[in-house]
Amino acid sequence: MMDSREVKEQLMSHKEHIPRHIAIIMDGNGRWAQAKGMSRSQGHIAGAKSVKKIVQRCVELGVSYLTLYSFSTENWSRPEEEVGALMELLLLQLASEVPELAEQGIRLVHYGSRENFSEDVLEALDKANKETEGGEVLQIGLALDYSGRSELLHAMRQIVRDGVEVTQEALESRLFTAGVPDPDLLIRTAGEFRVSNFLLWQIAYTELYVTQQCWPDFDGDSLDEAILEFASRTRKFGAVK
Numbered sequence: 001m002m003d004s005r006e007v008k009e010q011l012m013s014h015k016e017h018i019p020r021h022i023a024i025i026m027d028g029n030g031r032w033a034q035a036k037g038m039s040r041s042q043g044h045i046a047g048a049k050s051v052k053k054i055v056q057r058c059v060e061l062g063v064s065y066l067t068l069y070s071f072s073t074e075n076w077s078r079p080e081e082e083v084g085a086l087m088e089l090l091l092l093q094l095a096s097e098v099p100e101l102a103e104q105g106i107r108l109v110h111y112g113s114r115e116n117f118s119e120d121v122l123e124a125l126d127k128a129n130k131e132t133e134g135g136e137v138l139q140i141g142l143a144l145d146y147s148g149r150s151e152l153l154h155a156m157r158q159i160v161r162d163g164v165e166v167t168q169e170a171l172e173s174r175l176f177t178a179g180v181p182d183p184d185l186l187i188r189t190a191g192e193f194r195v196s197n198f199l200l201w202q203i204a205y206t207e208l209y210v211t212q213q214c215w216p217d218f219d220g221d222s223l224d225e226a227i228l229e230f231a232s233r234t235r236k237f238g239a240v241k
Helices: 004-013 029-035 040-061 073-077 080-104 119-132 148-162 168-172 220-231
Strands: 021-025 065-072 106-111 138-146 185-188 207-210
Touching: 004 220, 029 040, 040 065, 040 080, 040 138, 040 220, 065 073, 065 080, 073 080, 073 138, 080 106, 080 119, 080 138, 106 119, 138 148, 148 168, 185 220, 207 220
Parallel strands: 021 065, 021 185, 065 138, 106 138, 185 207
Antiparallel strands: none
């Protein structure tokens, strides 16, 4: 088995194997915290640190798009205290990280509904989008109050409203991710084998990678291992190769 240095060297020498777009279902913050006798909120704080590590590794590898399942529409049903802590953490992270992201040429965009967020959160998201809109190094998509089914309904309603023919192109141009290539690799942490209503249209031919690591334990070396596994596969897209 290769050590982390050998994995890094192999990836950097074969840049063609680096996914253009990586999507991640960041699962296991609560379980990680509870296993350590900590609160779920502390787990989410630890998870936010993992996000920063993965963003930096994506920049180093030359990944163009990173989409993070940060808060699903279903997550609103969690205890009010936990949801409140998540919103406070989001505001804190946006305030502290956006200036650095802009400096590094990293763009931040939001995928999902805006209806349920407070004005403070919406203002912070809009400010982050504006301050980073010129970034061309990496685009981070934050899936917040996101539901794959709701996204498809949203796109179909837009088609009906616009009175255009229902085609694949018409639908894709009305998704939250319009203009973004479909993910090459979808990573899910914490060992769960399901997609949980995430990017249902976009992951039709995406390679899936599941790790038993909870999200706070997922780091740059973990990402390298996932990409190395991805590079070993043959993507057929329905054809025979």
